[in-house]
Amino acid sequence: MSTALITAVRARDTASVSTLLTADAGPSTRESSTGLTVLMIAAGQADAPTVRELIRGGADIHTADTRAGATALHKACQGGSLDVVRALVEAGAFVDAVAPTTGHTALMDALWYKYPDIAEYLLSQGAGLKVFTHYGFSLEQHFEYELNVNTFGKDKLLEAEKHLNTRRKDDENAVGRQLLMAAVAEGDTDQVRKLLDAGADVDERSPVLNGFNDSHTPLLVASRDGHGAIVKLLLAAGADVNAVEPTFGAVPLHKAVYNGHADITAELVARPGIDLDFQGATNGYSPLHDSLWHGYEECARTLIEAGARLDLVSHDGKTPLDMAVDVFGADHALTALIRERS
Missing domain, CATH: 1.25.40.20 (Ankyrin repeat-containing domain)
Incomplete structure (x- = not known):
């Protein structure tokens, strides 16, 4: 068959x-x-x-x-x-899956095979521009090489170049418009308050620039970077407490505990509708796994007291108890608490 x-x-x-x-x-x-x-x-x-x-x-x-x-x-x-x-x-x-032999993304191949319509579509779907082949070319260098070596179909490459330039301009404009994201990244609480009062989109997503904030919402960034006062303002304005960023498949609670922000962890777990047990796409770690992994006892205790599940298994086969034993030791008080409640 x-x-x-x-x-x-x-x-x-x-x-x-x-x-x-x-x-x-x-x-x-x-x-x-x-x-x-x-x-x-x-x-x-x-x-x-x-x-x-x-x-x-x-x-x-x-x-x-x-x-x-x-x-x-x-x-x-x-x-x-x-x-x-x-x-x-x-x-x-x-969209940005990488071939391990060449390092090519789909966008690189669309340009290489001279299909400007496909390139335009992939760009509209957020395909990354700041990517590299495994043989040393950036996407821009690779495209420049194609322009130099091709005689047949060069008109299609030039059409694709227009789409690349449009996307670069759109990204630049998006960054310029996102005043709230800029204020959050700077930790400027007063400016965040003013922008929210003026009706800024509390859940705006950063454009894909192959950077640390790609497709993040302001709450994801503030939770990661430890801006507690800003987190409170964003939550009060209705920010999505379970917003997922696509790189690691993490939610704001992951960002907070991963970096040991106990105050933000407490603020987030108190929000109605919070998913305490969301498992990240990269490693299957829940926020509790992350807090234990990095040794943040206060964050872990906050999650446990809030009712985080203790039976979730990560992609490496570990439960929170396994993680606690690995990091804190079998006889630690936190390990005992998890064992007692499991």
């Missing part, structure tokens, strides 16, 4: 692909000779109907090929179908 599915995908026979998937053919079947999954094959062939059928059937959009480590989104940028790229991104593909 796997062979039949690969054959149908390579033939762009969407109807047969649908029939085979219904008959339990594996939607993430991999071709042994190329290391490509059937989704990668369809994406590279710019076959949008088959790509959508495979996605509906449960194909793994995140997995990489076995030779270059590229994803289906990388293959789609080679194939040149904006419909395929859009289908993958809408299904949750990571």
Whole structure:
């Protein structure tokens, strides 16, 4: 059945692909000779109907090929179908996934293969600009190299350059508009108060600049940087206490405990609707895991008293009790408290 599915995908026979998937053919079947999954094959062939059928059937959009480590989104940028790229991104593909051999992101490949429409779309989805290949080029240097060595299709590269310049200008303008974020980053409590009183967007997201604040809300930044008075102002203004930043998949409570801000931790756990047990995407650590990991006993006690779960298991297989034993020791009072309540 796997062979039949690969054959149908390579033939762009969407109807047969649908029939085979219904008959339990594996939607993430991999071709042994190329290391490509059937989704990668369809994406590279710019076959949008088959790509959508495979996605509906449960194909793994995140997995990489076995030779270059590229994803289906990388293959789609080679194939040149904006419909395929859009289908993958809408299904949750990571826009900035990096191929481990080259260091290429999807945007780099879209530029390399001269598809300005795909580049424009990826830029609109927040694709990073300050990224580097694994052979020493920044994205800008890589694009300049392409402009120099290509004669065929140079008009498409110049069109893509316009999209890059537009995105750079948009980022610059976004930073200039975000006065609240700037005030939070500076720890300027008075300015934060004035801006909130004037109706500033309390949950505005910083643009993706490949920096520390990418896609953060003001509350995430204030919680991380220890601006307790600003945290209170933001919460009073209705800031999303469970806002998730996409880099580490963390919430404000993670930011506070990770840096040992006990006062902010107490402020956050008291908020109605706070998720005490959100597990970060990177390592599966809950805020309690993070507080224990870095040895912040007061933060950990605050979380425990607030009702944080003690049975959550992180990606390295550790419960809060395991973490407490590792950091504080088996006989420490905090370890005993966790053991008693587990």
